[in-house]
Amino acid sequence: MTYVMRPARPDDLEAMYEMAKLTGGGFTNLPANRPALEAKLARSAEAISRTSDELADDLFVLVLEDAETGAIRGTCQIFSRVGMSWPFYSYRITSHTAYSRELDRTFRNQSLQFVTDLEGSSEVGGLFLHPSARAGGLGLLLARSRYLFIAMHRARFADRLLAELRGIVDGHGNSPFWDGVAGRFFGMSFREADDFNALNGNQFIADLMPRHPIYTAMISDDARAAIGVPHESGRPAMRMLEDEGFAWENYIDIFDGGPTMTIRTDSVKTIAASQRATVDSVDPANGRKGIVATGHLADFRCCLSRIQANEDGSVAIEARARQALCVAADDSVCWATR
Structure with missing residues (x-):
């Protein structure tokens, strides 16, 4: 699912x-x-x-x-x-701190x-x-x-x-x-x-x-x-x-x-870890779990997927994720893993 x-x-x-x-x-x-x-x-x-x-x-x-x-x-x-x-x-x-010399006592209060x-x-x-x-x-x-x-x-x-x-x-x-x-x-x-x-x-x-x-x-x-x-x-x-x-x-x-x-x-x-890349046409051989998104404003879509970063700068995501995001090879996505 x-x-x-x-x-x-x-x-x-x-x-x-x-x-x-x-x-x-x-x-x-x-x-x-x-x-x-x-x-x-x-x-x-x-x-x-x-x-x-x-x-x-x-x-x-x-x-x-x-x-x-x-x-x-x-x-x-x-x-x-x-x-x-x-x-x-x-x-x-x-926090507020007050000290009474006569009582030799410190009082700490919060407001x-x-x-x-x-x-x-x-x-x-x-x-x-x-x-x-x-x-x-x-x-x-x-x-x-x-x-x-x-x-x-x-x-x-x-x-x-x-x-x-x-x-x-x-x-x-x-x-x-x-x-x-x-x-x-x-x-x-x-x-x-x-x-x-x-x-x-x-x-x-x-x-x-x-x-x-x-x-x-x-x-x-x-x-x-x-x-x-x-x-x-x-x-x-x-x-x-x-x-x-x-x-x-x-x-x-x-x-x-x-x-x-x-x-x-x-x-x-x-946000700090997010990266932009183009989509590879194959499923990831290994990959880490993460999220991947595509689209601008009304066309924004985001789902979970295994993600594998390739040496050529592209990323491989699962076929079901490509289908859910309506993306194909060479389309742009934003992704992050942790």
């Missing part, structure tokens, strides 16, 4: 909606709301159709398709520049600073793999296809890249971080706030959130324990980000307290 990544189309709406219903909430980039998903697909189609090659406020939605049946089994998103339509808010964790430090970055997010397809390295294909897309359209993306990981949310859709911090200022549940943000943006946060630092010693134990901790289902995604070189630099999501990972775009391992 062969799977291929491609840009989403408007007719993928129902498949996207069915996947969104499986997320369990707290997944802002994939809301279980048809109008919101339809708007995302329309925005992605607009970005795909834009011919000028510069950094703009684009959203690219990619989907994982079963090349044999056409079934959609995963999705991911790339935002070219956050903070354009509305501010991109984060909490930054800062949450309400910031927009990450505005202007590109963002990878919205990664979701259907439960029936969580095997065979498809999670890596979903994640790494975004980096080859960026490498192949580099002028459209910023020099810094971020990824927000979902924080702790319980089986009832409640967030201990939201309940202990922001929820006290808004009079709504985490689910209500998250749904409102997914549909309307987060300007309401700026309107109501206090601007002064929040000392973590003054919030509940449950809220404090959730700071910078990813949801259990997001731990594999965090490991994949760390494998690419992303690091947590004390930025967290203002809703659920999940960690925001960052990296310089050109330092992402898949």
